[in-house]
Amino acid sequence: MPEQFLRLTAEERLEALGVASTVFGRPIYLLEKDVWVVWTLQQLFESSDAEHLIFKGGTSLSKAYGVIERFSEDVDVTYDIRAIAPDLIAKTADGFPENRSQQQKWTDEIRKRLNTWVADTMQPYLAERLAKIVSDGKVTAEADTIILQYPSFAMGTGYIAPTVRVEFGARSTGEPHEPRSIVCDAAEHLAELEFPSCKAHVMRAERTFWEKATAIHVFCLEKRLRGERFARHWYDVMQLDSRGFANRAMSDHALAEEVAKHKSIYFAAKAADGTQIDYSLAVNGSLVLVPEGEALQILEQDYAHMKDDGLLPAGAEEFQTIMTRCADIEKRANATRTT
Numbered sequence: 001m002p003e004q005f006l007r008l009t010a011e012e013r014l015e016a017l018g019v020a021s022t023v024f025g026r027p028i029y030l031l032e033k034d035v036w037v038v039w040t041l042q043q044l045f046e047s048s049d050a051e052h053l054i055f056k057g058g059t060s061l062s063k064a065y066g067v068i069e070r071f072s073e074d075v076d077v078t079y080d081i082r083a084i085a086p087d088l089i090a091k092t093a094d095g096f097p098e099n100r101s102q103q104q105k106w107t108d109e110i111r112k113r114l115n116t117w118v119a120d121t122m123q124p125y126l127a128e129r130l131a132k133i134v135s136d137g138k139v140t141a142e143a144d145t146i147i148l149q150y151p152s153f154a155m156g157t158g159y160i161a162p163t164v165r166v167e168f169g170a171r172s173t174g175e176p177h178e179p180r181s182i183v184c185d186a187a188e189h190l191a192e193l194e195f196p197s198c199k200a201h202v203m204r205a206e207r208t209f210w211e212k213a214t215a216i217h218v219f220c221l222e223k224r225l226r227g228e229r230f231a232r233h234w235y236d237v238m239q240l241d242s243r244g245f246a247n248r249a250m251s252d253h254a255l256a257e258e259v260a261k262h263k264s265i266y267f268a269a270k271a272a273d274g275t276q277i278d279y280s281l282a283v284n285g286s287l288v289l290v291p292e293g294e295a296l297q298i299l300e301q302d303y304a305h306m307k308d309d310g311l312l313p314a315g316a317e318e319f320q321t322i323m324t325r326c327a328d329i330e331k332r333a334n335a336t337r338t339t
Contacts, residue, residue: 020186042198052083054174056203064180069313209249221271231303256283
């Protein structure tokens with residue numbers, strides 16, 4: 001019977017991941033963090049609320065679909081709005097608030113319920129699970145986010161922290177989604193060891209394309225980037241296109257409209273000139289995927305940071321190549337929707 005990786009001593013884990021790192025070509029500290037990401041997902045989808053949770057975002061593209069080779073470190077999870085707020089949903093015909101005032105009431109109430117669930121249910125549950133395998137780990141809750149701090153024996157440049165952040169949301173159904181298997185990157189190179197794994201409900205990659213494309217659209221019109229690591233969205237959209245998911249997403253008009261409506265209600269934003277950003281226009285022939293001016297320079301710097309810290313695979317595309325590819329995706333998406 002294979003020995004459990006997380007039951008090994010720190011020295012044994014370091015040695016094992018050193019072997020995997022040599023074969024896989026990924027730094028030890030990223031392989032280590034990947035183990036804890038998968039362990040966290042395993043706990044989530046073994047919990048009593050698993051049926052209501054949907055794994056989404058860039059990490060789902062990496063771990064569930066194998067679409068991207070970059071290391072995606074944080075976890076995004078949706079708690080199905082139909083489960084956390086059935087009383088609100090029952091009052092509407094289409095599952096969306098009917099006006100801006102109702103939308104704010106929904107947002108406030110859902111945030112209250114979600115934060116309570118995170119603090120009272122998920123944080124103690126994960127803390128109890130973690131304490132069974134390590135003595136110096138820690139799980140804290142900050143509003144709708146769980147932060148799991150694990151004992152690390154491998155360090156990088158400091159860009160990657162020895163923590164797993166799980167950011168929960170609860171304002172959508174997470175549809176469409178499907179069950180997918182999640183395994184650790186090091187597992188295939190260390191068959192004699194047992195690593196964390198699970199089967200999770202995962203948002204389909206076609207919806208993730210539109211989620212990311214509309215987020216990029218907002219960044220481009222705002223002409224500013226909010227924080228670090230945003231370059232991942234452009235890289236992910238390019239990879240989704242390479243695997244055929246972008247074309248399938250573009251042809252799914254109903255899905256595009258669903259994302260646009262959801263974003264317009266819950267993620268309203270204004271362009272740099274103060275005008276309201278119209279998500280419906282974005283998915284109907286006016287999508288913008290390439291920023292300009294200072295925003296483009298900041299994005300290029302962020303992409304360079306990702307490459308320097310090993311988040312991208314060896315031989316990853318140059319920044320300008322990604323911009324060229326995204327310009328082509330923008331053109332095709334707009335042509336498809338206009339037609």
